[in-house]
Amino acid sequence: MKFRTLPLFVALISVISSCQQKSSAPPIIGTWELVSATASQKDTTFSTFNPNVKMIKMINPTHFAFMSHDRRTGKDSAAAFSAGGGKYTLADSVYTEHLEYYIDPAWENNKFEFVVKIAGDTLVQKGVEKVEKLGIDRIITETYVRVND
Structure with a gap:
């Protein structure tokens, strides 16, 4: 009798283990596509989102990277490409990017701090974008949706 229950026990353990979550990674880890973006400077808020440009942000446990490319094809696609x-770091809802690489070196070695909120497949980040060398000082809000594999 004991031998007959062993296959049933093994099958039950397999079903239970497959139902458990396989990843304990923070929900920010993944690939995200930009779907809207605004900037506020002084008393003016304006959209910085261009529907002709596709931008993705990839976040792994230690690094982030973003790339954007104009969806319209042309002879010089490099002129419409950006990456960094x-x-x-992520502490509670405070997400801080330490920009080490960017197509424009004036942006490099700057820190950008955001408050992030993740709800379902949507990530919203809001914070100050400040680059003294370029005279940039504005509040930005970016909304991303998770890119499914």
Whole structure:
């Protein structure tokens, strides 16, 4: 009798283990596509989102990277390409990017702090974008949706 229950026990354990979550990674880990973006400077808020440009942000446990490319094809697609990345920290809802690489070196070695909210497949980040060398000082809000594999 005991031998007959062993296959049933093994099958039950297999079913239970497959139902458990396989990843304990923070929900920010993944690939995200930008779907809206605004900037506020002084008393003015304006959209910085261009529907002709596709931008994704990839976040792994230690680094982030972003790339954007104009969806319209042309002879010089390099002129419409942008990319950057670096290390980040995440403490509760405070997400801080340490930009190490960017197509424009004036942006490099800057820190950008955001408050992030993740609900379902949507990530919203809001914070100050400040680059003294370029005279940029504005509040930005970006909304991303998770890209499914």
